[in-house]
Amino acid sequence: TLITAAAGTTVGWTSPTLPILLAPDSPIVTSPDQSSWIASIMILCSAASPIPAAYLADRIGTKKTLLLASVPYIIGWILVMFAGNVPTIYASRLISGLGYGIAYTTAPMYLGEIASDDVRGAMATLITVMSKFGILSQYCIGPYVSMLGLASFNIAIPILFVVTFSTMPESPYYYIKQGQKQEAEASLKKLRGRSYVRDELESMNNLVSENMKEKGRWKDLFYVGGNRKGLIILMGIYFTQQFCGSTAIISYAQQIFGAAEGGLGAEESCILFGTVQLLTSAMSSQLVDRLGRKPLLLISSCGVGLANVIIGAYFFMKHQNSEYLVSLKFIPIVVIPIFIFSYTIGLATVPFAITSEIFPTNIKSKATCVIQIFVALMTFAVTKLYQVVADNLGNYVAFWGFGALSVLGVIFILLQLPETKGQSFAAIQEKLYSPNKVVYEKDEDEMARVKITL
Template identity: 85%
Template sequence: MSIRRNWREYVAALSATLITAAAGTTVGWTSPTLPILLAENSPIQTSKDQSSWIASFMILCSVVSPIPASYLADRIGTKKTLLLASIPYIIGWILVMLARNVPTIYVSRLISGLGYGIAYTAAPMYLGEIASDECRGAMATLITVMSKLGILSQYCIGPYVSMLGLASFNITIPILFVLSFSMMPESPYYFLKSGETNQAERSLKKLRGKFFVREELDSMTHLVNEDMKEKGRWKDLITERGNRKGLVILLGIYFTQQFCGSTAIISYAEQIFSAAEGGLGAKESCILFGSVQLLTSAISSQLVDRLGRKPLLLISSCGVGLANIIIGAYFYMKHENDSFVVNLKFIPIVVIPIFIFSYTIGLATVPFAITSEIFPTNIKSKATCVIQIFVALMTFAVTKLYQVVADNLDTYVAFWGFGVLSIAGVIFIVVLLPETKGQSFAAIQEKLYRSEKGVAYEKRDSYTGGNVTIN
């Protein structure tokens, strides 16, 4: 078993991804909290427009932090950068505890967004660099597993405690992250980039649990030396063919991830279930919803290195597209006061978990695995930064616009729009995405640099030092 053989890597990965569990609490927090804030007896009177800003401000502010996070990852290492992400989360929850008005909640969400951007920029880099080739995909999906655990905690705890009680629980997660992750090793790639070979060897020994790691260390050294011959520049993301192709692939996948409607459903889950009138209570539906998310992300972590990245993404995109269309049809009949909809109240309870299963099995998890492996060392931090900014903007757009579209055009329009964009994502994945399962960083780079017209492209082989002609 890979987990048994690589358990030290998984311990480091689980500790690192506690910060994405903290991110999950900030995303899921709005689902049980917004109904409380919008109620007549609300402790803080809040309008619908203000509630949509509370849901989206955190993501909007996460656009700001990926650039400094990528700079810090190169300068001080991904471990220290991740540790810095805990500070905004702790401050954010303290502000929620003290909040007596909506502006204070706005500020708490904005500050938490800084931590969100840092976490999702540095975490894929750290996991990709500490993992063995055979388990890199599974470890990268832990980002999503832990995030879904954080979201589920909000669905299970939030409806039954006060805002103060929920914030008190949430602040313990970044604190636990700091205590555990401080003891984990830094990425060996960071030490090699800094010229600290002895430190890199010590880090690799801790991660692999082996005394002799010289062969793997030599391979890493060749790869880093080759990649770092030229300092990665921002423009290289566009001018270098392989970087450009990798960036287009990931931006397309993340666009599909966001515009399939996942973030809107997670942020407004309790309100959506209440509007659906599906028979099961909104709070209970959310717990079912979050449980499906967590279980499916755990399943995906075991499938991504077995079935591959591309099949899981195709299954996922097809599933969310079909689910969106069906849910949209249900809300359309409800909007038209179709009497037949009385017999179809089971649809939201059945189809939304299918949506979540489909989304989590691929779109929620696999993109992080691809992000961690598709770019060379000299440009990886900058590429991850650009991707995270793009994702943050897309997430903000979906979170903010869902409420606007639902209020002005009705819920069915939003779901049908998500359905069309999901199907477009299927076409994109079929045409452009290569399979990277079980391949080394060097092999993935060769695949990205391959000419589509069959013209030979000569690229230095990072492992052997020889020249490889790729047709």
């Protein structure tokens, strides 16, 4: 998951860097419109890489594909080191976006396939934990070093990923799909160590054999009922994840805290903000397999919705020069961390767990690819439009809009999302693809049984 820490650095980098670029003594003269493109163009470009990433994951395996993701990051930071104008920064962000798309397409697949059923959710949420670590590193280091210094730190992360991840085994599911049974067994033994059980390998073999009876086609995502249902569920969740305003706050954190004038410096506020993100994502990784996916997402969506309304009200009073504002300057410092806690406990982490487990083997890479393209376009829209709305209509309009969309997300999750906590891939697929209601339970002796309601 170090590769997602590298992704986090590319997202968080704009927060300390844009104020430097927009300052009167900027080393690279940058307009506000150019700054919004610097923040958003990386995510837009990330929409171009999920299709080749999905193809490569099927052809050469998820491990090698993840290793390839490090190359665009390294090139991107080298360009930042030598940047002397805005077009060079654009180029660095475009290239980094390719790595971002590959990483977020492939990492959920790899982690979902190597993890056992009881820890799969926690493993998948590590994507977010490491991403938040990357973001926090930018908040802690960025304001106090030059652009060259920050880029030098950032380039070390993908290099370290290549060195460490090279020792990891390929997914056993990939070997099984390729008919390499001995390699699959060796991979699973390395992953499980002493807890290796041959029955798990047989279960993988049976599931892949069943899934691969028919070759997954792109149109099957939309014409097969279970695939279509899974796609709609994930698109709804990821739409809520992006349009609750999370990406805008992360990308423009230092500017938002500066505009809020909450009594704490913008740089210090960002460090507080990033620390809450990291600690909460670590907490979520422990809760996702205990409380379940759906409860965490509902708590998260309600929390960000309420926080957006309060933050919007604060900015509205600031816009109106309200006399009450002096006594309410604590609101940004209190409510924005509450927003981040609420967002990170569910919306930031749980969707990756669901992505890793909801689709059959024969269609998983294609489904993940479509989801990542959708997420990239939504993230670009939020990142680009936030600056436009905030500049022309006011910050309060943007936050109230985020609040309204968060409420819609609560309704969608409540009505559409099934619970998948602790269930095998086979059980989850039965739930989505069977017209009957199938519930997998364990008794006190850990014996599995199936309850079917016709």
